[in-house]
Amino acid sequence: xxxxxxxxxPALIALMSVATGLTVASNYYAQPLLDTIARAFxxxxxxxxxxxxxxxxxYAAGLLFLVPLGDMFERRKMIVSxxxxxxxxxxxxxxxxxxxxxxxxxxxxxxxxxxAQILVPLAATLxxxxxxxxxxxxxxxxxLLGILLARTVAGLLASLGGWRTVYWVATALMVIMxxxxxxxxxxxxxxxHLNYPQLLASVFSLFTRDKLLRTRxxxxxxxxxxxxxxxxxxxxxxxAPPFNFSEGTxxxxxxxxAAGALGARPAGGLADKGKAHLTTTxxxxxxxxxxxxxxxxxxxxxxxxxxxxxxxxxxxxVHITNQSVIYRLYPDARNRLTAGYMTSYFIGGAAGSLLSxxxxxHGGWNGVxxxxxxxxxxxxxxxxxxYHRQSGxxxx
Numbered sequence: 001x002x003x004x005x006x007x008x009x010p011a012l013i014a015l016m017s018v019a020t021g022l023t024v025a026s027n028y029y030a031q032p033l034l035d036t037i038a039r040a041f042x043x044x045x046x047x048x049x050x051x052x053x054x055x056x057x058x059y060a061a062g063l064l065f066l067v068p069l070g071d072m073f074e075r076r077k078m079i080v081s082x083x084x085x086x087x088x089x090x091x092x093x094x095x096x097x098x099x100x101x102x103x104x105x106x107x108x109x110x111x112x113x114x115x116a117q118i119l120v121p122l123a124a125t126l127x128x129x130x131x132x133x134x135x136x137x138x139x140x141x142x143x144l145l146g147i148l149l150a151r152t153v154a155g156l157l158a159s160l161g162g163w164r165t166v167y168w169v170a171t172a173l174m175v176i177m178x179x180x181x182x183x184x185x186x187x188x189x190x191x192x193h194l195n196y197p198q199l200l201a202s203v204f205s206l207f208t209r210d211k212l213l214r215t216r217x218x219x220x221x222x223x224x225x226x227x228x229x230x231x232x233x234x235x236x237x238x239x240a241p242p243f244n245f246s247e248g249t250x251x252x253x254x255x256x257x258a259a260g261a262l263g264a265r266p267a268g269g270l271a272d273k274g275k276a277h278l279t280t281t282x283x284x285x286x287x288x289x290x291x292x293x294x295x296x297x298x299x300x301x302x303x304x305x306x307x308x309x310x311x312x313x314x315x316x317x318v319h320i321t322n323q324s325v326i327y328r329l330y331p332d333a334r335n336r337l338t339a340g341y342m343t344s345y346f347i348g349g350a351a352g353s354l355l356s357x358x359x360x361x362h363g364g365w366n367g368v369x370x371x372x373x374x375x376x377x378x379x380x381x382x383x384x385x386x387y388h389r390q391s392g393x394x395x396x
């Protein structure tokens with residue numbers, strides 16, 4: 001690896017956290033606006049849900065085909081270029097006149113907003129080994145805050161100037177962020193002798209030979225599916241009677257999720273201290289239990305907020321722990337590890353969005369909660385089968 005400057009200053013960590021949050025947020029502006037967009041394009045709930053799914057499938061494709069390139073090319077140029085291309089996708093969405101054009105824009109944005117997943121292993125590479133989990137936790141908190149606050153910002157902007165305003169503003173912010181990253185990031189190139197097909201093949205070979213990576217990727221898949229099941233259909237619940245909330249009010253629920261995400265930040269530090277097994281076990285149990293509060297959310301806003309807090313806390317805590325564990329495995333292949341893990345993670349998110357929209361259409365909020373609890377139970381089953389009994393989980 002070559003770099004112009006070593007280490008991570010607090011200012012650079014802050015820049016990378018904000019950039020990670022802003023880029024990944026571009027996939028989630030639509031969620032509190034789904035009801036409004038559905039009316040604008042005369043869509044069913046299932047069709048509107050596919051807008052979110054298209055963004056997440058684009059993201060999964062970017063994770064698999066673009067993120068591994070971070071182990072081959074100079075990363076600052078990659079990060080800046082991809083940030084600008086993600087902005088171009090949002091420009092298409094902002095000016096879309098049909099569902100197909102909107103899906104194209106969101107898919108392109110999803111494809112290139114995987115720049116967030118190049119920033120995370122870059123931070124892990126630049127961080128001191130004893131602080132790696134803490135730094136990853138900070139950057140990942142920025143990522144999940146971006147996902148959650150996207151809803152709040154989107155709801156407020158839509159209430160001021162319509163849903164297109166959200167995408168015009170976001171496009172401008174992404175261009176500004178690209179300039180800031182060009183000025184702030186050090187030049188870092190990972191030395192590898194693999195060509196592109198070999199690089200992609202090595203992602204699969206890492207999965208094939210490493211059981212710990214496969215286990216953590218499966219846990220990530222199911223936890224993010226839980227996250228998507230909740231957030232995809234929440235706009236439909238809150239826009240309908242008895243709540244009848246506006247887009248702005250619906251967006252404010254993202255603040256509860258943001259509080260939960262911030263609460264999970266210490267998970268990286270606990271992983272540094274060898275507590276990865278403990279944080280995962282507690283997190284998965286609480287994740288399942290959170291659906292009881294979420295189910296009561298159809299009658300009580302307070303119960304829904306409690307459920308959001310606990311669910312987002314545990315999803316983020318398990319995710320930070322997963323990444324802290326896998327980044328210890330192969331230091332020279334962190335972008336490929338990220339590609340494999342996060343592809344699984346966002347396939348879970350896309351599947352969760354589809355399942356959520358289907359469950360809402362056929363079973364209302366009770367159907368959504370049943371789907372979420374079932375996936376949460378599956379996650380506990382995977383963990384309880386003995387896959388977690390591997391020393392790699394708790395190595396420093």
